[in-house]
Amino acid sequence: MPKFLIQATYTSxxxxxxxxxxxxxxxxxxxxxxxxxxxxxxxxxFAFGEDDxxxxxxxxxxxxxxAISLAVKASGALRTRATSLLTIxxxxxxxxxxxxxxxPGKQ
Structure with missing residues (x-):
């Protein structure tokens, strides 16, 4: 099953x-x-710094x-980034x- 890293920052x-x-x-x-x-x-x-x-x-x-990303972002409650994680x-x-x-520019 694909694995994802979500990093999110809460809005006010x-x-x-x-x-x-x-x-x-x-x-x-x-x-x-x-x-x-x-x-x-x-x-x-939960974290300190750029990501909450x-x-x-x-x-x-x-x-x-x-689908999850769209729903979360549409709420306006969080700014998120999703990264696909790959195994060794x-x-x-x-x-x-x-x-x-x-x-580019190479033959």
Whole structure:
């Protein structure tokens, strides 16, 4: 199952919701939305700095990630970034594949 890293920053409205719901309430909400798309939450942490929360989730496919991302962003409560995570084995497989690529300006 594809794995994704979510990095999110709360807007002022989202922060008000976090203060009201608490961290455990937000985790429950994240687990529910991910489960509704057939996935699971591997880890969820709150952080200091540029990102307020960091989440690792497993989802059936990238379309599920896109659906969650669209719904979350439309709420206006968070600004998010999603990164597809690859296993060591997947990178090993990619490294074995032949790719014909010509850099710009090269013959």
């Amino acid at each position: 409205e989202g922060t008000k919701g976090l203060l009201k719901d608490g961290a455990s309430g937000r985790r429950a909400a994240v687990e529910q939305v991910v489960a509704d798309q057939g996935g699971t939450v591997e880890a969820m942490y 929360t960091v989440i690792i989730i497993d989802l059936p496919d990238p379309v599920s990630m896109a 084995e997947e990178i090993d497989e990619a490294a074995r594949r032949q790719v014909a690529f010509r850099a």
